[in-house]
Amino acid sequence: MRKTTNQKAWWLVVPVLLLVAFNAFIPLMTVVNYSMQETFGNNVFFWEGVTWFEKVLRSERFHDALLRQLLFTGMIIAIEVPLGIAVALAMPRKGPWVSVCLVLMALPLLIPWNVVGAMWNIFALPDIGLLGFTLNSMGLDYNFTQQPVSAWMTTVVMDVWHWTSLVVLLCYAGLCSIPDAYYQAAHIDGASPWAVFRYIQLPKMKRVLTIAILLRFMDSFMIYTEPFVLTGGGPGNTTTFLSIDLVKIALGQFDLGPAAAMSLIYFLVVLLICWVFYTVMMRNEEQ
Amino acid sequence: MNKKWILPTLYILFLMLPIYGLLSMSFKTTNEILGGFSFFPQQFTLANYTKIFTDPTWYNGYINSLIYVCINTLISVSVALPAAYAFSRYRFLGDKHLFFWLLTNRMAPPAVFALPFFQLYSAIELFDTHLAVALAHCLFNIPLAVWILEGFMSGIPKELDETAYLDGYSFPRFFIRIFIPTIAAGIGVAAFFCFMYSWVELLLAKTLTSVDAKPIAATMTRTASTSGYELGLLAAAGSLTIIPGAIVIYFVRNYIAKGFALGRV
Numbered sequence: 001m002r003k004t005t006n007q008k009a010w011w012l013v014v015p016v017l018l019l020v021a022f023n024a025f026i027p028l029m030t031v032v033n034y035s036m037q038e039t040f041g042n043n044v045f046f047w048e049g050v051t052w053f054e055k056v057l058r059s060e061r062f063h064d065a066l067l068r069q070l071l072f073t074g075m076i077i078a079i080e081v082p083l084g085i086a087v088a089l090a091m092p093r094k095g096p097w098v099s100v101c102l103v104l105m106a107l108p109l110l111i112p113w114n115v116v117g118a119m120w121n122i123f124a125l126p127d128i129g130l131l132g133f134t135l136n137s138m139g140l141d142y143n144f145t146q147q148p149v150s151a152w153m154t155t156v157v158m159d160v161w162h163w164t165s166l167v168v169l170l171c172y173a174g175l176c177s178i179p180d181a182y183y184q185a186a187h188i189d190g191a192s193p194w195a196v197f198r199y200i201q202l203p204k205m206k207r208v209l210t211i212a213i214l215l216r217f218m219d220s221f222m223i224y225t226e227p228f229v230l231t232g233g234g235p236g237n238t239t240t241f242l243s244i245d246l247v248k249i250a251l252g253q254f255d256l257g258p259a260a261a262m263s264l265i266y267f268l269v270v271l272l273i274c275w276v277f278y279t280v281m282m283r284n285e286e287q
Numbered sequence: 288m289n290k291k292w293i294l295p296t297l298y299i300l301f302l303m304l305p306i307y308g309l310l311s312m313s314f315k316t317t318n319e320i321l322g323g324f325s326f327f328p329q330q331f332t333l334a335n336y337t338k339i340f341t342d343p344t345w346y347n348g349y350i351n352s353l354i355y356v357c358i359n360t361l362i363s364v365s366v367a368l369p370a371a372y373a374f375s376r377y378r379f380l381g382d383k384h385l386f387f388w389l390l391t392n393r394m395a396p397p398a399v400f401a402l403p404f405f406q407l408y409s410a411i412e413l414f415d416t417h418l419a420v421a422l423a424h425c426l427f428n429i430p431l432a433v434w435i436l437e438g439f440m441s442g443i444p445k446e447l448d449e450t451a452y453l454d455g456y457s458f459p460r461f462f463i464r465i466f467i468p469t470i471a472a473g474i475g476v477a478a479f480f481c482f483m484y485s486w487v488e489l490l491l492a493k494t495l496t497s498v499d500a501k502p503i504a505a506t507m508t509r510t511a512s513t514s515g516y517e518l519g520l521l522a523a524a525g526s527l528t529i530i531p532g533a534i535v536i537y538f539v540r541n542y543i544a545k546g547f548a549l550g551r552v
Binding site for chain 1: 291292293294295298299301302303304305306307308309312320321323324326362366367369370372373374376377378379380382385387389390391392393394395396397398399400401402403404406407422423425426429430433483486487488489490503504507508518521522525528529531532533535536537540541
């Protein structure tokens with residue numbers, strides 16, 4: 001859209017700016033403060049410079065948590081995006097079933113995260129939960145509180161259960177915006193279903209898909225409550241993702257300095273990946 | 288072509304199974320739950336629900352959660368509306384940077400901000416109030432609302448504004464009388480997302496409250512850790528948290544299908 005330059009538009013942005021700045025700037029500066037000082041309580045602080053940053057960047061614990069986080073995010077995006085597209089493609093476009101599908105599919109999105117964790121915890125309990133009981137009576141050895149592989153699978157399946165619907169809803173909206181004429185033209189040309197998908201549906205979904213992937217990346221990288229309630233980061237440290245580790249250090253051990261330094265590094269990692277993604281997305285759009 | 292319904296059906300079945308597990312457990316007694324697995328409740332009981340509806344610490348949790356979620360949705364959408372209008376219609380100094388900066392707040396992990404938030408809201412004496420949680424949730428809901436609304440507004444031709452100004456409308460009158468009704472679907476979608484993210488967030492809500500504004504989610508975690516492990520009660524409380532979401536989805540279901548298609552969300 002053609003935009004006119006108007007500096008007065010700033011006034012419309014001021015309320016948002018004030019509110020977000022209040023919530024973002026002050027806490028962020030507090031974290032920056034902590035990250036460069038050492039405290040032994042009583043509000044006495046000593047200057048530490050970048051010691052904590054070096055320490056965190058060198059610590060194996062941080063590397064492991066980051067690696068687990070990247071693996072987890074990669075896995076869930078690799079499952080949720082294709083599954084979401086497939087379900088959106090197969091959904092009815094008209095009729096009474098549309099509402100039913102939408103309402104039922106959106107349901108997991110609106111369940112508080114700790115309830116999601118608790119629900120899957122109950123669902124997966126080896127002896128009394130529906131999933132755990134079924135798997136075990138099928139002869140599979142499954143116990144998510146003790147086996148790392150089971151814990152990982154449960155966490156990933158839980159996230160797929162929780163968030164695939166978001167991808168479905170976004171893709172479905174993208175598909176709905178394709179005029180019927182496109183399909184008719186494709187039909188006349190005798191295009192195969194694959195060609196229809198590749199040259200009509202996928203390009204139309206590109207925009208919503210970018211948003212879906214971006215949202216899924218951000219949210220899965222920040223995931224805390226669900227795995228914390230489900231596995232508590234265990235068994236051992238096998239499902240301790242970045243946020244869980246951070247809270248363990250900050251509130252469990254009360255090591256404010258390292259926790260703050262880790263927060264900033266963590267934030268910068270998310271920011272960097274999102275910035276690259278955002279820039280690429282915007283460049284594509286301009287073309 | 289007619290086999291298309293299989294995949295959505297299987298998917299919905301997969302979505303419903305854990306919810307069913309939770310529901311069925313909420314109608315069981317603790318003894319039955321711990322006694323072993325059964326698909327249907329054998330000794331059907333409503334005791335868990337009775338407990339929640341008669342014990343103030345439980346039902347106040349729901350009321351607290353609903354209050355701060357509604358305040359937050361109201362604040363987020365109303366301040367996001369003019370900002371989104373500015374972003375979609377005008378070019379001004381630093382607009383692109385500002386927009387990206389707003390989005391970065393959506394990326395800030397709540398775990399990073401938990402402790403500073405506690406100190407900040409204690410300092411301004413809002414700790415343990417609904418307003419504190421509502422304001423804190425603005426951190427990620429305002430950027431999201433601006434993002435969504437900007438998409439919707441960009442889809443509306445600028446001629447609408449120009450015609451209205453020619454007709455002698457002032458900006459506030461045009462905005463409220465003409466523009467807001469035009470993007471009602473967008474507001475619906477934005478409000479839905481704000482409600483959703485505020486309702487499901489727990490970490491900040493738990494950090495910023497202790498007694499008076501304690502959200503239901505926090506009541507649940509505390510119960511789980513203190514009074515042994517009352518799975519039935521926990522399951523009943525969990526089942527009840529699904530209801531507000533289900534109601535909201537039901538109301539906005541048409542907006543979601545239509546609204547998403549209109550905007551660039």
